Every structure is written in structure tokens, then in C-alpha cells.
Amino acid sequence: SSNGVFVNGTRIKERHALKMGDKIGLGPHVCLRIEWTEETVLVPPKALPTGPHPSLTILLADGQSRTQPLTADEITVGRGTENDIVVSSLVMSRQHLRLVRREQDYLLETVATARNRPMLVGVAVPDGQPLYAGDELVIGADAVAHVVCLRYESSTAVAQLPPPTSPPAPKRLTKTEIDHIVAQKNLLVRNLQITQGYHDVAHTLGHFLTFRDVNWFAFGTYASKTAGRAIRHETLPRALKSALVRSAGYDNTYFYLDHVLANSEQVTTPENVLGRVLEQVSLLLSLGNLLIFRELAWPFVDMVNQFGQDRAPRPTPFQSFLDGHFIPGSFDEGGQDWLRDSLNAFYKARFETDNKKRSELIFLGNILLALHEQSRLQPVIEKALAVPFDLLTEGLVPATTQEIGWFRSKVTNRAVDFSREMVLRAVTRMVMGYTLPHREMKLGQDVIAPTGLINFPQELILLENPRCRAIVQQYDDKENTLAGSGAANWGKLDDRMRFIIDFFRSYQRDKRLFEPPFLPEQVSAIKAGHFPAGEL
Missing domain, CATH: 2.60.200.20 (Tumour Suppressor Smad4)
Incomplete structure (x- = not known):
């Protein structure tokens, strides 16, 4: 400034600390005086938390x-x-x-x-x-x-509230979108859409319940992804798969599979027996994939649609909702009581404030769902596993007593049943697996805990829920260990349930199961009805 700045008559050219009463001159005509009232500011003490300390x-x-x-x-x-x-x-x-x-x-x-x-x-x-x-x-x-x-x-950081880092609530699947997936004619694309659909429902249910406990649909996402690999023959050695595709006159695996699965009525010959085995396995896996998604996806989305804003239970409307979706009665009588009880357990878990009780209710809902879907799929699974034996013996084992009377003797029947059992056991031990986001798990081997050390989450180490304990004890005589959880024969319901119960119990807190099964660009293609590029 050409007029200069003066403090108490002295010109200053640099930064200067001011005191009470200082006079500031701006040239010869302007004078400013610094005044303020000194007072003590009392800062209130930080409020202490009420209730029990963490x-x-x-x-x-x-x-x-x-x-x-x-x-x-x-x-x-x-x-x-x-x-x-x-x-x-x-x-x-x-x-x-x-x-x-x-x-x-x-x-x-x-x-x-x-x-x-x-x-x-x-x-x-x-x-x-x-x-x-x-x-x-x-x-x-x-x-x-x-x-x-x-x-x-902690009594304040309650688990049922999703943490701030939990994924944003996805757009829920609509009934129309689910129907479009079910009606998809391309079996390869349909499996991918079902897998992504399971993931979407898992997140919808996660926001309804909690992301702390893994729900059945998160497990189902990776079961469906595993099924997709088998449907596409990705578990075969690459050289064998390539030879199979070329021998059928194709140079593109996708077109080969799409054509074969759409035209499955062909006679088995020595030249095409391997292709026929793989084709029949793919068709059966695709059928099982469809049956469960069609039955389960919409009722769970609709539960969140109708009760997702509830802050207290509404038992009567909820029972009416169950009546609208499921047939009362036991599974053996054509009823869906296991599904009704499963949704009841999830609904109760939404309002349960005790961590252990809530985790046990979610575990109960998961294993009841598993019991229903595994019972529903029993004939499909057993037939899929036995395809190699059934096709290789096609024409060798007479279908009627008129063909060869002695062949239908008890001794021969037992030999055939024994051979079939051995094939199912061998397939379980050598082939069957489950693809997790971070590892491959063999279904014929004992479950490996997520940490490799602690078998079950703290809330599920000792089960208190009577229904939970009854189901676990029905299928697992070693209730509190993973030893013996591996399935000897995946074609047997009891073997599958023993493995699944221990697997669900051990992995109920493994949040990696909520991870997306596909890349974002793949999801866009899948939802548009296209087969995406890249590794699946």
C-alpha cells in the first residue's frame, strides 16, 4: 500500500501480532482500534455412553x-x-x-x-x-x-443393522424378470441368469436380515456357479474338451453346447458315448438349477416387498403371505412345510436382538431350505451322477423279465445295484466339488473351516435352538465337529445333508459368499440375454 500500515504509530511491513487496545493506522486519515471482551469459554465434558460398556x-x-x-x-x-x-x-x-x-x-x-x-x-x-x-x-x-x-x-453396535460399508441395496428382481429367466430357452445363458439372480436375492435378503450371517441364496449363488461349470464341461481337461467339440464338427464350444443341449434325442453309440454322458449330465444339472430357482426366488423377494419396512412382527399378515405362496403339509404329501418354516425363521430373525438367537434362526432357515431343495432334487441328482453307468450299460441290462429271465434274479439285481453304487461313490470322491470365491471344496472330503482353525462361528458352536439341534442330530452323529462331514455318495440325501449342514454352519459368517459371481461387464451381457466373454 502506498499509504502504509501503522501499528501504534510504527509502520509495519510484515505480519504483526495484535494486542488489546492497539491502534492501526491506514495512511494519515484512517485509524482502527482493536477491542474485544475477554471471557472464559466452558467446553462441556464429552458425554459418557449410557448403558453397558462395550x-x-x-x-x-x-x-x-x-x-x-x-x-x-x-x-x-x-x-x-x-x-x-x-x-x-x-x-x-x-x-x-x-x-x-x-x-x-x-x-x-x-x-x-x-x-x-x-x-x-x-x-x-x-x-x-x-x-x-x-x-x-x-x-x-x-x-x-x-x-x-x-x-x-456391544449393546449399541447391533448386528442386524448393516454396517456403513455394506453394499447398497440392489434393485429387487421383479416377478416379470424372474419369469423371463425361467422361460430362457438357451440353457447356458439361463444358468448364468439364475446364478446372478441368486446373487441379487442374496443381497435383497441381506438387507432384510443382516450381512453378518450368510443366507441360503448366497450359498446358492456359488452352487449355481459350480453347476454352470459342469453344464459347460469346464471341469474336463482342456484337451479332452477340445477333442470332443472338434469330433462333433464344431470349432466353438458355445455353439457346440448350445446345439447339443437343444437337440438331445440321439442314439448312444460307441463313438459318441462320452458326448452323450456329458450331454445328459448337463441337461439334468440344468433342470435342477431351474426347478429350485423357479420355486424359491419370487417368494423371498415378495417377502421383502411386503414386510421389508416392518419394525415389529405382524404374525397374522405373514401367515397369510405364506398361505399365498406355499402349500401346507409335509414334503412326502406334496406340501411345502419346510419352506414355510424356513421363511418363518428368517422373519423371526429380522426382529431378534440377541446375536446368538438371531444366528441360530438364520441357520435354521438355511438348513430347512436345503432340506426341501435337496429332497426335491433327489431323483435328478441321483440320475445325473449315475449317467455314466446307465449309458454304458444301456442295452446290456434287460428292462423286462421276458428278455432274459435269469438276469432279473436277486443276485444279478444286487450286483447291478452294487456296481451303480460304486460308480456314484467314485464320482463323489473324484469329481464332485463346490467353487467358493476363494477356494475349491471337494464334496467327498470333510468341510474345511474358513479360518482353517475354528470350526464354527461363536454363535453356532453350541446350538440351543431345539429345531436346529434336532435337524443337525438327524443327519450328523458328530454334532460339533467337521470330522466325517465329507459325503461318501452324493446321490444319497443323508450324505448330502450331512455335508451341507456342516458347510452352512461353518461358513455362516464368511462374507466372501456375498461377493458378485461375475464381472460388471459380464452382468450387463447376462441380463441382456447374451453369453458374455471372459472367464466365468
């Missing part, structure tokens, strides 16, 4: 445990004695993690130098992750003898 239970591999109330704004956890919570374990770093208060609950931060990052249902926990009631943080999952489990409990 707590952290420390579980060590040797069985020791203790529970620590959480009250401070910042809490350090580690092996060193200077920490607020000391955990004496070799998998813990001297300074391992911090719990930082956010309102009445806590965020988790891992110290940068910590060796073992906390895992939540097998996934590394990012810094700043809010903790929710029932969260179990596993540290050192690869060191079985020293693993540490930290369990967070």
Missing part, C-alpha cells in the same frame, strides 16, 4: 479367556506390558492394534509394525473398520498353537 473378550489357543470392559477413548492392545490390554501370545506384536472410540463404539486400527493383521471371517480388517456386536477378530490363523481370538460385544 467389551472385548480375549480367547487364547490354550483355552484361557478373559473379558475386558472398554471405557477409554483410545485403547491399545499388544504383547507389551505398556498396553491398556496385554495379550501374552507369540502371534501378538509388542504394540499390535488400537481401538478408537467413535460415539459409543469403537473403530479398529492396526499398528503399522504389527506382524499379523487381524482377520474377520478370513478377510484382513482395514484400518478404520467399525466394530459390531459379535465381531470375532482372529490373529495368527496360520499359527495354530498360538492363535488369538478377540470378540467384541
Whole structure:
């Protein structure tokens, strides 16, 4: 400024601190005087949370445990004695993690130098992750003898509220969209649409219930994806599949499969027996895929449509809803009581505030659904598994007693049944699998827990729900272990249910099952009715 700035008559050219009463001159004509009233500003103390404090239970591999109330704004956890919570374990770093208060609950931060990052249902926990009631943080999952489990409990961070990081609610499938999927004539595209449909319903149901517990449709997504791989013969060695396609006169696998599955009435010959086996398996798997989706998808979406805004149970309207969708009565009599009971369990779980009771209700809903759909698919599954035996013996085993009387003797019948049983056992052991987002699981082997250490989530270790316990005990004489869960013969309902019950129970907190089965660009093509490019 050409007139200059003066403080108490002295010209200043740089930044200057002002005091009470200072006079500021702007040239010879303007004078400013600094005045203010000094007073003490009282900052109210931070409101303390009401109700029970959150707590952290420390579980060590040797069985020791203790529970620590959480009250401070910042809490350090580690092996060193200077920490607020000391955990004496070799998998813990001297300074391992911090719990930082956010309102009445806590965020988790891992110290940068910590060796073992906390895992939540097998996934590394990012810094700043809010903790929710029932969260179990596993540290050192690869060191079985020293693993540490930290369990967070809170009366305010309730599990039924989706965490802020949960996926946004998807647009729900409509009845028309479901009908279009069911009516899709291209069996390859239909499987992809069903798989994506299961994923959409899984997220719809997740917002209705919780994303903390995996629901049947999330399991169904990857079961359908696995079925799709078998329908498309992707489990075959590449060279064998290529030779099969070329021998049929095609140079494109998609066109070959589309043509073969649409024209399945052909005579089995020695030259085409392998193709016939694969064709019949694909058709049966596609049929099973369709039957279950057609029966289950719309009732669950409609449940969320009609009751998704409820803040308290409405038993009478809900029973009317069940009557509108399902036939009362046992499965053997053509009824759908298992489905009715399954939806009842899910509806009760929506309003249950106790973590353990809610998890058991969701588990009950899952296994009741499994019991219905596996019973419904029994003839389809058994026939699909036995296709290699049935086609190879076609024409060898007489169909009537007039053809060869002695062949229908009890001895021969037993030999044929025994041979068929051996084929089903061999297929189960060597071929049957389930594709998870992070691993391939063999159905003929025992279930491998998500963490590789803890068999079941804390809420499902000891079952208290009477219906849950009854179903588990019916199919699994080793109720609280994964030992013996592998199926000997996937064609037998009891074998399948034993595996499925243990699998559902062990993976109920594995949120990776909510991951999308396809890439976004593939989803667009699938929903438009096209077969997408890329690996599926």
C-alpha cells in the first residue's frame, strides 16, 4: 500500500501480532482500534455412553479367556506390558492394534509394525473398520498353537443393522424378470441368469436380515456357479474338451453346447458315448438349477416387498403371505412345510436382538431350505451322477423279465445295484466339488473351516435352538465337529445333508459368499440375454 500500515504509530511491513487496545493506522486519515471482551469459554465434558460398556473378550489357543470392559477413548492392545490390554501370545506384536472410540463404539486400527493383521471371517480388517456386536477378530490363523481370538460385544453396535460399508441395496428382481429367466430357452445363458439372480436375492435378503450371517441364496449363488461349470464341461481337461467339440464338427464350444443341449434325442453309440454322458449330465444339472430357482426366488423377494419396512412382527399378515405362496403339509404329501418354516425363521430373525438367537434362526432357515431343495432334487441328482453307468450299460441290462429271465434274479439285481453304487461313490470322491470365491471344496472330503482353525462361528458352536439341534442330530452323529462331514455318495440325501449342514454352519459368517459371481461387464451381457466373454 502506498499509504502504509501503522501499528501504534510504527509502520509495519510484515505480519504483526495484535494486542488489546492497539491502534492501526491506514495512511494519515484512517485509524482502527482493536477491542474485544475477554471471557472464559466452558467446553462441556464429552458425554459418557449410557448403558453397558462395550467389551472385548480375549480367547487364547490354550483355552484361557478373559473379558475386558472398554471405557477409554483410545485403547491399545499388544504383547507389551505398556498396553491398556496385554495379550501374552507369540502371534501378538509388542504394540499390535488400537481401538478408537467413535460415539459409543469403537473403530479398529492396526499398528503399522504389527506382524499379523487381524482377520474377520478370513478377510484382513482395514484400518478404520467399525466394530459390531459379535465381531470375532482372529490373529495368527496360520499359527495354530498360538492363535488369538478377540470378540467384541456391544449393546449399541447391533448386528442386524448393516454396517456403513455394506453394499447398497440392489434393485429387487421383479416377478416379470424372474419369469423371463425361467422361460430362457438357451440353457447356458439361463444358468448364468439364475446364478446372478441368486446373487441379487442374496443381497435383497441381506438387507432384510443382516450381512453378518450368510443366507441360503448366497450359498446358492456359488452352487449355481459350480453347476454352470459342469453344464459347460469346464471341469474336463482342456484337451479332452477340445477333442470332443472338434469330433462333433464344431470349432466353438458355445455353439457346440448350445446345439447339443437343444437337440438331445440321439442314439448312444460307441463313438459318441462320452458326448452323450456329458450331454445328459448337463441337461439334468440344468433342470435342477431351474426347478429350485423357479420355486424359491419370487417368494423371498415378495417377502421383502411386503414386510421389508416392518419394525415389529405382524404374525397374522405373514401367515397369510405364506398361505399365498406355499402349500401346507409335509414334503412326502406334496406340501411345502419346510419352506414355510424356513421363511418363518428368517422373519423371526429380522426382529431378534440377541446375536446368538438371531444366528441360530438364520441357520435354521438355511438348513430347512436345503432340506426341501435337496429332497426335491433327489431323483435328478441321483440320475445325473449315475449317467455314466446307465449309458454304458444301456442295452446290456434287460428292462423286462421276458428278455432274459435269469438276469432279473436277486443276485444279478444286487450286483447291478452294487456296481451303480460304486460308480456314484467314485464320482463323489473324484469329481464332485463346490467353487467358493476363494477356494475349491471337494464334496467327498470333510468341510474345511474358513479360518482353517475354528470350526464354527461363536454363535453356532453350541446350538440351543431345539429345531436346529434336532435337524443337525438327524443327519450328523458328530454334532460339533467337521470330522466325517465329507459325503461318501452324493446321490444319497443323508450324505448330502450331512455335508451341507456342516458347510452352512461353518461358513455362516464368511462374507466372501456375498461377493458378485461375475464381472460388471459380464452382468450387463447376462441380463441382456447374451453369453458374455471372459472367464466365468
